[in-house]
Amino acid sequence: xxxxxxxxxxxxxxxxxxLLFILTILCTVLxxxxxxxSFMGSALNYAVGFIVTPFEKGISETGYYLANRTEQIxxxxxxxxxxxxxxxxxxxxxxENTLLQQDKYELISLRELYNLDNEYSSYEMTGxxxxxxxxxxxxxxxxxxKGSSDGIEVDMNVxxxxxxxxxxxxxGAHWARxxxxxxxxxxxxxxxxxxxxxxxxxxxxxxxxxxxxxxxxLVDSDDEVHLGxxxxxxxxxxxxxxxxxxxYIDSISADTNNITKSGTVTPAVDFEHISDVLVIMKxxxxxxx
Amino acid sequence: xxxxxVAVLMVWIVFILQSSxxxxxxxxxxxxxxxxxxxxxxxxxxxxxxxxxxxxxxxxLMDVFFGSFNGFYALIYMYLGYMNGKFCNVxxxxxxxxxxxxxxxxxxxxxxxxxxxxxxxxxxxxMGFYVGHVIAPEIIVTMIMTLLVYPVIxxxxxxxxxxxxxx
Numbered sequence: 001x002x003x004x005x006x007x008x009x010x011x012x013x014x015x016x017x018x019l020l021f022i023l024t025i026l027c028t029v030l031x032x033x034x035x036x037x038s039f040m041g042s043a044l045n046y047a048v049g050f051i052v053t054p055f056e057k058g059i060s061e062t063g064y065y066l067a068n069r070t071e072q073i074x075x076x077x078x079x080x081x082x083x084x085x086x087x088x089x090x091x092x093x094x095x096e097n098t099l100l101q102q103d104k105y106e107l108i109s110l111r112e113l114y115n116l117d118n119e120y121s122s123y124e125m126t127g128x129x130x131x132x133x134x135x136x137x138x139x140x141x142x143x144x145x146k147g148s149s150d151g152i153e154v155d156m157n158v159x160x161x162x163x164x165x166x167x168x169x170x171x172g173a174h175w176a177r178x179x180x181x182x183x184x185x186x187x188x189x190x191x192x193x194x195x196x197x198x199x200x201x202x203x204x205x206x207x208x209x210x211x212x213x214x215x216x217x218l219v220d221s222d223d224e225v226h227l228g229x230x231x232x233x234x235x236x237x238x239x240x241x242x243x244x245x246x247x248y249i250d251s252i253s254a255d256t257n258n259i260t261k262s263g264t265v266t267p268a269v270d271f272e273h274i275s276d277v278l279v280i281m282k283x284x285x286x287x288x289x
Numbered sequence: 290x291x292x293x294x295v296a297v298l299m300v301w302i303v304f305i306l307q308s309s310x311x312x313x314x315x316x317x318x319x320x321x322x323x324x325x326x327x328x329x330x331x332x333x334x335x336x337x338x339x340x341x342x343x344x345x346x347x348x349x350l351m352d353v354f355f356g357s358f359n360g361f362y363a364l365i366y367m368y369l370g371y372m373n374g375k376f377c378n379v380x381x382x383x384x385x386x387x388x389x390x391x392x393x394x395x396x397x398x399x400x401x402x403x404x405x406x407x408x409x410x411x412x413x414x415x416m417g418f419y420v421g422h423v424i425a426p427e428i429i430v431t432m433i434m435t436l437l438v439y440p441v442i443x444x445x446x447x448x449x450x451x452x453x454x455x456x
Binding site: 015028029031045066070133136141170209 | 301304305306307308309310311312313314318319320322324336337338341342345349350351353354355357358359360361363364367368371374403407408411413415418419422423426427
């Protein structure tokens with residue numbers, strides 16, 4: 001079956017070998033295009049979105065229902081114990097809340113004075129539902145049910161439960177792909193809320209098995225950063241809006257160079273059970289070139 | 290024509306089920322890989338061409354919705370489908386051992402290539418962790434799913450693909 005014999009005897013047939021070759025080249029070209037240019041195959045995104053997402057929407061409702069049911073049965077016992085614990089916590093928090101309320105009035109008046117509006121409560125947000133999650137086990141990308149027709153653009157930040165989830169990396173007409181911050185190849189420029197020290201929070205599949213995200217390059221020469229400190233997105237990040245909560249410092253240790261520190265952050269978001277997210281309808285200024 | 294429509298429908302249904310239902314009702318955080326089962330089955334039941342095209346379709350859907358680069362998963366699934374097609378001659382529907390072995394090794398190959406191209410090349414060297422926490426559990430879960438899904442695919446194969454050949 002050498003090509004020479006085929007040329008002499010048999011006539012040309014379109015075998016799977018040729019097709020494999022052609023498609024291999026096609027895929028390679030696509031990958032190179034994706035990597036070198038901003039070409040995201042948006043035409044493809046739109047076309048495929050129309051035939052898949054409406055059905056995913058419907059079926060994921062069933063998925064939610066089933067997942068909730070199994071969870072309900074498994075967790076009733078835990079819930080009873082938790083209920084008691086939480087009741088005690090409610091009392092505790094009520095006292096704390098009254099104190100905070102007082103602080104809040106003070107804050108409001110101070111903020112008016114300084115005209116600060118960089119708190120993320122002032123961002124315009126839109127709610128969206130998660131309709132599909134990564135079909136493999138390597139990444140934690142997911143798909144939401146709002147897209148460019150709802151005003152969503154690539155690089156918009158996504159939040160859930162008060163914390164940062166990730167950002168939009170692709171949009172179709174009625175869907176958008178969200179890349180989460182726990183993903184192995186994601187990096188977020190962050191800062192410690194209390195003293196504005198910057199650090200890099202990088203997702204890792206390996207560390208996320210323990211429920212934490214590693215961080216590095218924290219310059220903390222005065223040893224001011226403690227366990228439990230809040231980590232928020234920094235104002236020098238070029239994709240993320242400043243001041244969005246990422247999580248809390250879980251562990252911290254000095255690097256061997258004695259200049260920087262690294263450790264882990266407990267994320268504020270429960271990435272296993274995301275069902276609804278908020279998309280901030282504002283891009284970081286300066287990112288659009 | 291009927292064959293093509295059935296194949297397209299199956300890819301479509303399996304992708305939707307995989308991304309919206311199975312990714313939620315997962316077993317210990319690990320999702321079974323139905324797309325691998327489908328690609329491998331089409332490979333060893335219908336031959337190289339079918340395996341290759343079904344793999345390409347599955348991979349392309351993965352790329353559009355979840356991939357970092359368009360074309361990466363398409364390439365891997367396509368080659369896996371093609372390789373499974375090589376076993377078309379030794380496939381007998383009565384024997385469940387060969388399909389099971391093929392699906393397991395396909396999933397293993399898929400896991401290894403994902404690790405090598407997406408993780409190892411970025412300097413994640415702890416191979417033991419990835420094998421133990423992602424690749425091996427996925428194979429086991431996929432194997433269990435195979436036992437449930439394989440009869441359905443075999444049924445469709447007998448209904449749609451075999452009868453045509455006999456006529």
